[in-house]
Amino acid sequence: MGQSEKKWNPRPMARLYHIAMSPYCRKVRLILAEKRIECELIEERYWERDPSFLRRNPAAKVPVLEIDGKIMSESAAICEYLEEKYPNPALMPVDIHQRYEVRRLVGWFDDKFHRDVTSKLVYERVTKKIMGQGYPDSKNVKDGAKKIKYHLDYIAWLLEQRSWLAGDMMSLADFAAAAHLSALDYISDVDWHRNKALKDWYAKIKSRPAFRSILADQVPGFPQPSHYADLDF
Ligand SMILES: N[C@@H](CCC(=O)N[C@@H](CS)C(=O)NCC(=O)O)C(=O)O
Incomplete structure (x- = not known):
């Protein structure tokens, strides 16, 4: 292969099996982009249970990342791997207490926020339709719309004391939160006017080059x- 061909057709360093509206996939995409790791995106309709997908991840969940000759699943483990293997730019603080805080908040968003909000709004309104599982359950939607308020207030409260969610540096915690919020924002479910600190934080993270691919997402049937x-x- 000639030099110019290499330049115009670089081999992707990574391949991510994902779906566009998954907050876990979005988080991994953001971290890969922050670390400037080129990544080929492959849509994986996990509910179709493709045998090759099940071989890659018997848990049948996305994201699945192929990188460095390995196949990886579980977004938190993937992000920590990326952080350790590709430490620049750093998305984890050095101090052990601050590292704890990052991990606590990643857990908060990927577990509690997801259960309270993302699963009740994004999955009810979008994923169910894509999977052909019918209409949103209005009780869940109502519950998610109620609970997001409390979560937005919690984020705002954190930001009143810190410049980023887990402390004074941008970290995996900010991308975990932004991944969920960006999926919710795609369906206009985030009231950015609720708090100025919240909006300013999201504006900062949204304007990062790493966010571009997520902002270009188009979900068929959902303009x-x-x-x-x-x-x-
Ligand atoms: N703990 C997993 C959760 C991943 C996850 O639940 N992904 C959803 C899509 S957003 C999925 O693949 N669900 C399929 C299933 O639960 O069968 C992670 O962080 O990667």
């Missing part, structure tokens, strides 16, 4: 709202 990719939302 992107105009504010979604707008940096002055």
